[in-house]
Amino acid sequence: MSVLLQVDFPYAGPWGDTMSEAMRELAESIAREPGLQWKIWTENRDAGEAGGIYLFADRTSAEAYLRMHRARLLGFGVPRVNAKLFDVNQTLSAIDRAPAGE
Amino acid sequence: MSVLLQVDFPYAGPWGDTMSEAMRELAESIAREPGLQWKIWTENRDAGEAGGIYLFADRTSAEAYLRMHRARLLGFGVPRVNAKLFDVNQTLSAIDRAPAGE
Structure with a gap:
């Protein structure tokens, strides 16, 4: 059953297109992580935060990725990492058109 | 441009199928919220937390939904609500197969 990993942390940039350029190789390597279904990259310039929402095929993959x-x-140099793991309620997510896997 | 809303809070149940049954009408109403593209319903019985990851079409819709x-x-009766809004980095998310809209 899919597991959702929610990560955010203080971040000072780069942002937007410059961030895309700087992080492209990292994103390509993340695409190859075992068990990863997808990652949404998040950024908030006003709050000085960035992070990611990940869907993994199972809890073992999600926990291994989070440790790494x-x-x-x-x-x-990130000062702290906020991370939470959740099961996905598939029935309710399906009602709300979510791309939440199996 | 799509905006991601990350919400979690202390939660004592119901969980799983019982949660699905209890929250079905709420999920149906959320599906009709202005600007909502999708919601993933999250739950963690061990941590005593639940929440949601939402994608909205724009920041105005996301902020209005969050207030409500x-x-x-x-x-x-939820004691506190943790919520963060983020822009989505579309380029990096696309590399990681994300269902992150436009």
Whole structure:
């Protein structure tokens, strides 16, 4: 059953197109992570935060990714990483047109 | 440009199929909210939390929904509501197969 991983952290830029350029190779490597169905990249310039919403095929993949990614972000100099894992309620999500897997 | 709304809060159940049954009408009403593209319903029984990840067509719709939904949740007895709004980086999200709209 799909597992949703919600991550956000303080972030000082780059933003928008410059962020896209700077993070392209990282995004390409994330696309190859075991169990990843998709990631939405999030950014809020006004709040000084960025993050991601991920859907994984199972909890084991999501937890393994989070361990690696948290260490990577701290290595990038991010001061703290907020992360939560959730099961997806498929029945309610389907009513609300969600792209939430199986 | 699509705006992502991330919401979570302390929650004591019901969970799973019982939650689906209890919240069906609410999900049907949320499907009709102005500007909503989709909502993923999230739940974590071990952590005692639930929430939602929403994609809206624009920031105005997302902010209006959040004001209404926060008041509704507090009315349900939820002690606090964690909510963050983000822009979606479409280029990076597309690389990671995300269903993140335009």
